[in-house]
Amino acid sequence: MSNTGNPYQDDRGNKDRSITNSGGGTMTLPGTSGRATPAPGGPFLAAEMMTGGYGPVDILHDCTLTVEKGEIAVIVGPNGAGKSTAMKAVFGMLNLRGGHVKLDGEDITLLSPQDRVAKGMGFVPQVNNVFPSMSVEENLEMGAFLRRDDFRATMEQVYDLFPILKDKRRQAAGELSGGQRQQVAVGRALMTQPKLLMLDEPTAGVSPIVMDELFDRIIEVARTGISILMVEQNARQALEIADKGYVLVQGANRYTDTGEALLANPEVRRTFLGG
Amino acid sequence: MDLLNAIVALLNFVVIPATAYGAQLALGALGVTLIYGILRFSNFAHGDTMALGTGFVILFTWWLQSMGLSFGPLPTAFLALPLGIALTAAVVLLTDRSVYRFYRKQKAAPVILVIVSMGVMFVMNGVTRFVIGVDEIRFADGAKFLINANDFKAATGLAEGLAFKASQAQTIVTAVAVVALLFWFLNKTRTGKSMRAYSDNEDLALLSGISPERVVAVTWIIASGLAVIAGTLYGLDKSFKAFNYFQLLLPIFASAIVGGLGSPLGAIAGGFLIAFSEVGFTYAWKKVATYVLPESLAPDGLAQLLSTDYKFAVSFAILIVVLLFKPTGLFKGKSV
Numbered sequence A: 001m002s003n004t005g006n007p008y009q010d011d012r013g014n015k016d017r018s019i020t021n022s023g024g025g026t027m028t029l030p031g032t033s034g035r036a037t038p039a040p041g042g043p044f045l046a047a048e049m050m051t052g053g054y055g056p057v058d059i060l061h062d063c064t065l066t067v068e069k070g071e072i073a074v075i076v077g078p079n080g081a082g083k084s085t086a087m088k089a090v091f092g093m094l095n096l097r098g099g100h101v102k103l104d105g106e107d108i109t110l111l112s113p114q115d116r117v118a119k120g121m122g123f124v125p126q127v128n129n130v131f132p133s134m135s136v137e138e139n140l141e142m143g144a145f146l147r148r149d150d151f152r153a154t155m156e157q158v159y160d161l162f163p164i165l166k167d168k169r170r171q172a173a174g175e176l177s178g179g180q181r182q183q184v185a186v187g188r189a190l191m192t193q194p195k196l197l198m199l200d201e202p203t204a205g206v207s208p209i210v211m212d213e214l215f216d217r218i219i220e221v222a223r224t225g226i227s228i229l230m231v232e233q234n235a236r237q238a239l240e241i242a243d244k245g246y247v248l249v250q251g252a253n254r255y256t257d258t259g260e261a262l263l264a265n266p267e268v269r270r271t272f273l274g275g
Numbered sequence B: 001m002d003l004l005n006a007i008v009a010l011l012n013f014v015v016i017p018a019t020a021y022g023a024q025l026a027l028g029a030l031g032v033t034l035i036y037g038i039l040r041f042s043n044f045a046h047g048d049t050m051a052l053g054t055g056f057v058i059l060f061t062w063w064l065q066s067m068g069l070s071f072g073p074l075p076t077a078f079l080a081l082p083l084g085i086a087l088t089a090a091v092v093l094l095t096d097r098s099v100y101r102f103y104r105k106q107k108a109a110p111v112i113l114v115i116v117s118m119g120v121m122f123v124m125n126g127v128t129r130f131v132i133g134v135d136e137i138r139f140a141d142g143a144k145f146l147i148n149a150n151d152f153k154a155a156t157g158l159a160e161g162l163a164f165k166a167s168q169a170q171t172i173v174t175a176v177a178v179v180a181l182l183f184w185f186l187n188k189t190r191t192g193k194s195m196r197a198y199s200d201n202e203d204l205a206l207l208s209g210i211s212p213e214r215v216v217a218v219t220w221i222i223a224s225g226l227a228v229i230a231g232t233l234y235g236l237d238k239s240f241k242a243f244n245y246f247q248l249l250l251p252i253f254a255s256a257i258v259g260g261l262g263s264p265l266g267a268i269a270g271g272f273l274i275a276f277s278e279v280g281f282t283y284a285w286k287k288v289a290t291y292v293l294p295e296s297l298a299p300d301g302l303a304q305l306l307s308t309d310y311k312f313a314v315s316f317a318i319l320i321v322v323l324l325f326k327p328t329g330l331f332k333g334k335s336v
């Protein structure tokens, strides 16, 4: 924590857990949330020309991601390419220096993440994506936190999608296997009934069988009209189910095409798909 | 008969006082553990929040009494309690606004908040002395005893008397009610669950639309309520003296850590463990021993392990022993 240059965040090597509870929030959010302005036309999600990073150094350089309604868009690229950073930028967890994010005919560039949830975006981060000490059911309830209506039907849908969660609904999410935890994380994001579901490596640490299953579930979700923007390490499988694929390198778009075309592109195959 | 006398003496001098004291510590430790779990720092100002809040309750009690109000057999302080809690919560929220929030916005390391809370502690310390003074104050009214020692002797014919003070009974009943309410709140209500979610994973709570400022405010209000209730019960049971509350910080922290920091259940268990050991180690066991042991074995001295002056040392000895064998405390809190 001491490399941020902010003296308040320097804890001088304190290791005494009896006086502090580490693991607080890491997101640096813009102080105030602006308003959404109408911006009709264009794709369902249009994050265009995004430039910015965590500190003074830009990680993203004119990065553009668009998703149409009910479409699956997949982002692939080497480690450290800025895939997670691009997702965070789309979700408003990063201060952008340039570019804009439009959702469903509205410019939401100035909205805070909470307000974006209310606008119909759901996000499953790459790591720490469940509430470990809370039960599976409570995790799902927290996903529906902003909803004031009866969300039991949505919960049933999530349980139908991931039957294992129903059996484990009283168990703490932290005690589940990695794959089950990913299902909780996706389920939590679905509880808001998002119009756009953003998944950062949903299959990380998941066995091939569960991975196929999870991909099937994601296709099912997309069929219900939800747009999906997903980062995947298993590039080949992910591009197979993708309507649109993005290859990101060093924070910039390298290739953009349909999933099929990217899989067929010999250069993409050689450099990013391992032959 | 001797065995009965021994049991009565044990109840009278150890079990009942330690249970009441344990309940008071548990309520205090619950506040500490909540703040630790949700705001992520050890709040050194908790003892002085207790003192300030109890000071407010005493002032309101006097005011109610001056208007000729009383609460029948119960102490008037119980009537004043809601007012005291409201005022203390307001002061604490104001402190959060003017002091802690700045550091929260900076994403300050928790250890800095610990030091900040020490500053708040000193200020509150002074404010309490301004508001209510430094003297010992007894503010308990209403019925004094549930069971009176002399009546008990007369009724049972035993040599030992059993006294069950009203304040002790009130402490235990209130503590049980408050703890039940708190657990219901944390486990069943939407706001309570959002607090646990925030404690578990701050970033994800934010992504779920949970408002951090609201969680923080509710946490402060609950912690203030617990502090004022604990302080008032302690004051009714013993007496109010600002300095004693400052000292209470030690056994309260010991309770929270022994039980497992961040675990509400642990805070309660820790409170009773510390209370029983403190009382057990500093009680002169001669009386009980004389009843139970044959005459030849009866102790000459007081059979007191430690003088009461050392009672705080007991908390720390327990703390060390527990942490040596269970670093996360009894109830799987954070490892220390």
Ligand SMILES: Nc1ncnc2c1ncn2[C@@H]1O[C@H](COP(=O)(O)OP(=O)(O)OP(=O)(O)O)[C@@H](O)[C@H]1O
Pocket (backbone or CB within 6 Å): A054, A055, A059, A077, A078, A079, A080, A081, A082, A083, A084, A085, A086, A126
């Ligand atoms: N919280 C952060 N603060 C500062 N820099 C960061 C932070 N997170 C990531 N970075 C930097 O941003 C760059 C891109 O990281 P990012 O996490 O977006 O990569 P990624 O494409 O998701 O990689 P992976 O496939 O390994 O998940 C890296 O150089 C990383 O060091």
Ligand SMILES: [Mg+2]
Pocket (backbone or CB within 6 Å): A083, A084, A085, A126, A200
């Ligand atoms: Mg990543």
